[in-house]
Amino acid sequence: MSHPAPYPVRLADEITRQLGQLADHLAQLPPHQAAQVIARVLDPETGVLGGITHLVATGSVFAKDQAERGALPPEVWLALGRASNELHDISLDLDEHKDTLQHVGTQPATIAATTPAPAPLVVRRHR
Template sequence: MPHPNPHVHLADEIARQLGQLGDKLAILPPHEATQVIARVVDPADGVLAGVTHLMSVSSMFAKVQAERGALPAEVWLALGRASNELDSIGGDLDEHRKTLQYVSDRPNTGPAKPSAPAPLVVRRHR
């Protein structure tokens, strides 16, 4: 039986598809996985940007509802923090966007020559 609110059904479907994408990403060849990741973190049209926008709108909605007394202020504050954190994460990832795009745009010419292992701990420079 379909959910009476089609928007709840849409949210459920998006969550299901994101789960599928994560499962498939784990088994994709590196070149294809990089293409998917580059799209996910795209600041204009990517999944992360969409989720960040959704959280921002949710926070604005919750603020109005909290002001009316329909929601506790803590809900609004939590949604606002989540929105801000997602925006910050997007900013952190944006500095790597060109690298991801470059790697995903290269034609896949078969197995690459193994490169030297990279250190797993990298100091951030800001």
């Protein structure tokens, strides 16, 4: 007889499933609604990206404790720490575009009288 997965494992599976559903919906939304969803997902404080960053940082603390006890190789802790730092940096990079996404998300769904000009997709990053 198989044992049911503990609640946190089921919760992780459910969140993963719902993220897949959200991605499927996002692909079909009109631009203004897609921008609203993306802005919420990317919010570093209350969004999915911020939550995942916090989760990975918490996993890094766990892995550090286990590595110090010899239960995990130190490379696991280092990898989780790097991932946490990278996610944090990504959140900061994306946060500067949050207002733009929110602005696009509040625009009416009607087609503007003038078509926006396409922008070149090669842009230099600044920090």
